[in-house]
Amino acid sequence: MILKARRAVPLDNAAARQGVSVIKERKRQARIKVRKARQKAKRERRAARRAARLAAMAKTSTFRVGSLNVLGSQHTRGGARGYGPGTTRAAMAADLVMNRGIDVLTMSEVQDDQLGVLTNQLGGYSIWPQQTLGNNTQRLQIAWRSDKFEMLDSGSVSFTFTSQVIPMPYVLLKDRSTGAQFWVISIHQSAGGLQAQRDASTVVAINLMKQLMAESGKPVIIGGDMNEHTKFFYSVCNATGFLAANGGGAGCTLPPPPLRVDWIMGGGGDGVSFSGYVQDGATLGRISDHYMIHAQVSVTDPGDKP
Secondary structure, eight states, rough: OOOEEEEEEOOOHHHHHHHHHHHHHHHHHHHHHHHHHHHHHHHHHHHHHHHHHHHSSSSEEEEEEEEEEEOOGGGGGGGGOOOOOOHHHHHHHHHHHHHHHHHEEEEEEEOOHHHHHHHHTTTEEEEEETTTSTTGGGGGGEETTTTTTTEEEEEEEEETTTTTEEEEEEEEEEEETTTEEEEEEEEOOOTOOOOOHHHHHHHHHHHHHHHHHHOOOOEEEEEEOOOOOOHHHHHHHHHHOOEEETTTTTGGGGOOSSSSSSEEEOTTTTTTEEEEEEGGGGGBTTTTTTTTEEEEEEEEEEOOOO
């Protein structure tokens, strides 16, 4: 029997073709995924280099800085000394601070009832440390405009005020617009015949200023009621080179009179310069027994150095 050759018939294997297509698509998707990952990594490297360049650049922040002893509530209970209640005066102080356009403020002698009023009435401001540092935390506060600055770091050191150990708070602020960073310290020194306590707290403050500058390289501002007309200025200027919001010159010569017991001083970084200093008497007789002092300040952050 003779077998006839049959003509080959092509197979229509749809499953095989689909398998090949799936493999090809998976490879294509894998290539796309790898390409996207490389592009993302490249963008991240560029962003990191740009951020590093920006961080290393000097940046300046210009704002109005002030300091006020609010006159603690305990000193005017029952209308003592001719002043109204501490809470009423705190509300008036908040209004004055906002009216004067003060962006950063150190406050001393704050009492619990006054702190609550200041927190509520200083609209658009952040306040630290409030009650976060334990016993006697309320006495010294730092306030700043929340839309202009953000707090990056904070801390405190202990010192003796009127024979009590209390915290001296400090914060690291960042200008939201320029990126400049700077430290602010709030202080209040013992009054009257307690010179040894004033000397000791001045040493604590100077050591803190030096530490913050050494560790970060950022400018530092300190403000408060020093209860000294000249000695605090001389001690700080000679130890750090800081000058005051109301002036001072080469060789730590005093600023022009009149000199008050409240001071704002600054230095470090790539420079701190003050102008437009005011001893604001609007506080006297109704808010506090101290002038509120304030000035325009420019602080230059040298940036992050390797």
